[in-house]
Amino acid sequence: xxxxxxxxxxxxxxxxxxxxxxxxxxxxxGFINQTAAGxxxxxxxxxxxxxxxxxxxxxxxxxxxxxxxxxxYVSPASLWQETGRYDKMDSVLxxxxxxxxxxxxLSPTHEEIITDLVxxxxxxxxxxxxxxxxxxxxxxxxxxxxxxxxxTREFLMQDAYTFDTSAKGLSKSFxxxxxxxxxxxxxxxxxxxxxxxxxxxxxxxDSHEFVIIANVGEDLVLQCSDCNYxxxxxxxxxxxxxxxxxEKIEVFKIIDQPEWVCTMQDNVxxxxxxxxxxxxxxxxxxxxxxxxxxxxxGDQEVNEAKxxxxxxxxxxxxxxDNDLKNMGxxxxxxxxxxxxxxxxxxxxxLKMVRNFIGGQKEKDTDSVNVNYGRDFxxxxxxxxxxxxxxxxxxxxxxxxxxxxxxxxxAHAFKLGTCxxxxxxxxxxxxxxxxxLIHMGSYxxxxxxxxxxxxxxxxxxxxxxxxxxxxxxxxxxxxxxxSDGKIFKQAQKLYEDLKSQNIDVLFDERKDVSAGSKFAxxxxxxxxxxxxxxxKSLKNGGIEFKLRNSGKIEIIKISELEKRIKDFYxx
RNA sequence: CGGGGAUUGGCGCAAUUGGCUAGCGCGCACGGUUUGGGACCGUGAGGCUGCAGGUUCGAAUCCUGUAUCCCCGACCA
Numbered sequence: 167x168x169x170x171x172x173x174x175x176x177x178x179x180x181x182x183x184x185x186x187x188x189x190x191x192x193x194x195x196g197f198i199n200q201t202a203a204g205x206x207x208x209x210x211x212x213x214x215x216x217x218x219x220x221x222x223x224x225x226x227x228x229x230x231x232x233x234x235x236x237x238x239y240v241s242p243a244s245l246w247q248e249t250g251r252y253d254k255m256d257s258v259l260x261x262x263x264x265x266x267x268x269x270x271x272l273s274p275t276h277e278e279i280i281t282d283l284v285x286x287x288x289x290x291x292x293x294x295x296x297x298x299x300x301x302x303x304x305x306x307x308x309x310x311x312x313x314x315x316x317x318t319r320e321f322l323m324q325d326a327y328t329f330d331t332s333a334k335g336l337s338k339s340f341x342x343x344x345x346x347x348x349x350x351x352x353x354x355x356x357x358x359x360x361x362x363x364x365x366x367x368x369x370x371x372d373s374h375e376f377v378i379i380a381n382v383g384e385d386l387v388l389q390c391s392d393c394n395y396x397x398x399x400x401x402x403x404x405x406x407x408x409x410x411x412x413e414k415i416e417v418f419k420i421i422d423q424p425e426w427v428c429t430m431q432d433n434v435x436x437x438x439x440x441x442x443x444x445x446x447x448x449x450x451x452x453x454x455x456x457x458x459x460x461x462x463x464g465d466q467e468v469n470e471a472k473x474x475x476x477x478x479x480x481x482x483x484x485x486x487d488n489d490l491k492n493m494g495x496x497x498x499x500x501x502x503x504x505x506x507x508x509x510x511x512x513x514x515x516l517k518m519v520r521n522f523i524g525g526q527k528e529k530d531t532d533s534v535n536v537n538y539g540r541d542f543x544x545x546x547x548x549x550x551x552x553x554x555x556x557x558x559x560x561x562x563x564x565x566x567x568x569x570x571x572x573x574x575x576a577h578a579f580k581l582g583t584c585x586x587x588x589x590x591x592x593x594x595x596x597x598x599x600x601x602l603i604h605m606g607s608y609x610x611x612x613x614x615x616x617x618x619x620x621x622x623x624x625x626x627x628x629x630x631x632x633x634x635x636x637x638x639x640x641x642x643x644x645x646x647x648s649d650g651k652i653f654k655q656a657q658k659l660y661e662d663l664k665s666q667n668i669d670v671l672f673d674e675r676k677d678v679s680a681g682s683k684f685a686x687x688x689x690x691x692x693x694x695x696x697x698x699x700x701k702s703l704k705n706g707g708i709e710f711k712l713r714n715s716g717k718i719e720i721i722k723i724s725e726l727e728k729r730i731k732d733f734y735x736x
Numbered sequence: 737c738g739g740g741g742a743u744u745g746g747c748g749c750a751a752u753u754g755g756c757u758a759g760c761g762c763g764c765a766c767g768g769u770u771u772g773g774g775a776c777c778g779u780g781a782g783g784c785u786g787c788a789g790g791u792u793c794g795a796a797u798c799c800u801g802u803a804u805c806c807c808c809g810a811c812c813a
Contacts, residue, residue: 311806446812647771678774679775709772
């Protein structure tokens with residue numbers, strides 16, 4: 167490709183809105199362009215990188231006997247209604263109606279569609295196990311875009327689905343896909359940590375997330391300082407330590423308290439005691455408008471994923487002031503006991519504190535010396551709060567959990583039979599009995615990976631692409647273009663390399679300074695830079711420079727092809 | 737979904753107590769001088785100031801509505 171023909175030029179200025187380096191460089195170097203919030207066009211350079219990642223992903227999966235297919239981007243509402251996700255995933259589903267009145271959605275994922283496919287074709291245990299994959303666009307509405315390609319509403323995702331006759335088979339298939347993922351990470355030169363995660367609306371029992379540790383990430387990961395326990399914040403378990411169980415249990419009292427004391431901050435201001443001393447009540451309502459009061463320690467935060475699991479409800483949302491009014495209370499005045507027709511649930515942490523403050527705030531009174539087990543008790547006590555920095559690891563009970571930020575790049579779910587059950591996907595076993603298919607679901611963010619790779623591989627001047635995903639093999643620059651001989655020589659080199667299946671970006675611009683060309687080469691980030699100039703030819707050849715090194719070598723034209731092919735192992 | 741900010745040539749920005757022909761940098765086109773780390777001179781093209789109303793002698797500037805984009809919050813009662 168001749169640079170002057172390339173669609174998408176480099177820019178000197180970066181948009182203020184772009185915070186991440188990957189985002190800035192991808193914009194400046196002309197790899198991507200934003201069409202609307204969370205919707206990006208891939209320009210030729212970006213599309214080349216995307217295509218290469220896409221190919222690597224498919225290739226590595228194919229090694230694990232994964233079969234590729236392609237399912238539609240648009241799917242009928244009826245499939246989503248079968249599993250209940252038409253309502254459950256309402257916030258991300260873009261729903262619309264066709265001209266003939268058919269209800270449709272833009273698929274945010276493809277479990278429903280593939281399960282529908284598989285139930286039509288799989289009849290016997292002889293058809294299993296089976297791993298199917300496609301790399302297809304996804305659309306998730308109401309996602310707030312972030313970091314360029316890191317978080318977009320529409321994105322290219324690889325999603326594989328495994329089908330087995332048993333949980334054991336599922337584990338094997340799961341391992342196969344995870345193996346492929348690890349090889350993909352290696353190819354892309356990114357380091358992903360495998361962590362335990364919450365399954366969320368995906369359902370199923372067990373899920374592993376693959377996260378690139380980066381302080382620009384929006385995922386919170388907790389990692390044990392001692393053992394190898396790692397989990398994301400939705401899932402991370404921790405051991406609740408005794409806070410003040412050596413304190414004497416005092417007599418329960420109702421005392422005067424100024425009306426302004428409402429929030430945890432107010433309590434701290436008023437009583438001048440640490441946060442853990444206060445009882446905190448967080449009110450939610452579930453899909454059927456049932457009120458749930460989560461009672462926790464003042465220093466803790468409710469974890470909605472854990473709360474949903476513990477209460478067994480399908481969805482929760484924070485109660486509104488109006489909901490509180492209907493309960494006969496108001497913000498700051500919610501009681502830890504005594505509200506009628508509500509579900510109370512407490513966190514295990516309540517047992518680690520004696521003599522709480524709070525629990526039944528009224529206009530100018532509240533209670534003190536409140537003790538769980540003596541003054542109030544719940545039928546439901548569970549892990550419903552977030553683990554945080556320096557909490558004790560639940561696994562080894564020795565190490566402290568450390569918080570890290572990360573970008574989720576892949577996620578693998580053991581779905582079990584939840585989809586096959588709701589969608590009636592069964593097979594006949596050896597005994598002629600109908601059995602549910604055991605499923606797994608596996609997603610890798612292909613377009614996100616473009617950002618992740620750029621985020622990991624860059625310097626002050628631009629991107630440094632790994633050789634596996636570089637848009638071109640070499641960036642050929644010609645200087646001293648007014649000298650016809652030199653220009654012709656460069657042109658010949660360009661043609662020769664191309665004929666050897668070497669992908670060349672040829673910067674043959676005549677009216678552009680050397681510095682400008684070098685700066686563009688650095689920004690674009692192709693691993694090998696070649697320069698043909700008066701100087702290089704005088705020195706006996708072509709300048710050869712790797713993007714990630716300052717060293718410049720002169721290489722004879724006759725040796726160039728081999729050098730490049732060795733580098734790329736092609 | 738809630739709150740805040742923004743929207744001015746392709747890109748990045750200026751100009752608002754309402755007032756001259758809406759400026760600047762980058763980029764682009766043409767001519768010339770340059771050519772090893774984002775060169776310079778000259779000339780030029782490119783705008784109904786997001787859109788729709790309103791106030792006014794006069795609106796980029798004030799008011800109303802609306803669209804789009806960005807940031808924060810997604811809870812602690």
